[in-house]
Amino acid sequence: xxxxxxxxxxxxxxxxxxxxxxxxxxxxxxxxxxxxxxxxxxxxxxxxxxxxxxxxxxxxxxxxxxxxxxxxxxxxxxxxxxxxxxxxxxxxxxxxxxxxxxxxxxxxxxxxxxxxxxxxxxxx
Numbered sequence: 535x536x537x538x539x540x541x542x543x544x545x546x547x548x549x550x551x552x553x554x555x556x557x558x559x560x561x562x563x564x565x566x567x568x569x570x571x572x573x574x575x576x577x578x579x580x581x582x583x584x585x586x587x588x589x590x591x592x593x594x595x596x597x598x599x600x601x602x603x604x605x606x607x608x609x610x611x612x613x614x615x616x617x618x619x620x621x622x623x624x625x626x627x628x629x630x631x632x633x634x635x636x637x638x639x640x641x642x643x644x645x646x647x648x649x650x651x652x653x654x655x656x657x658x
Contacts (some may be wrong), residue, residue: 538557538649538651539556540554540583540649540652542555546620547656547658551616553614554614554630555613556601556612560611563606567632568584568606568627568630569585569633569635570613571628572626572629572654573629575626577626579629581595583604583615584604584640593638598624601618602621603616603618610620613630617654621656622656623656625654625656628649628651628653630650632646633651634646
């Protein structure tokens with residue numbers, strides 16, 4: 535089992551940047567693919583970005599491609615989400631999640647462990 539704790543959320547203006555962090559517990563962090571998802575008020579939770587165990591493969595939602603970057607530091611057992619050029623429509627609670635699936639997935643059901651989420655609010 536792995537515990538995930540997100541941090542770095544906040545209130546920013548459109549065009550600003552934020553970096554979210556997700557600290558994991560346990561010695562098997564490098565065994566997990568990691569992902570970021572978000573849920574805006576009144577909407578379903580949606581995929582944002584994912585990264586493979588080694589960090590060599592990443593995937594992004596079309597809505598964030600070119601603006602967001604996912605990365606990981608297995609030595610620090612932390613995954614990051616660098617968010618640039620933020621838009622009001624990026625406002626959501628952002629969740630970190632881990633997956634033991636063999637292949638890197640963007641499907642929510644492939645991620646077994648979830649953090650509590652961190653709020654990101656982008657004002658216009």
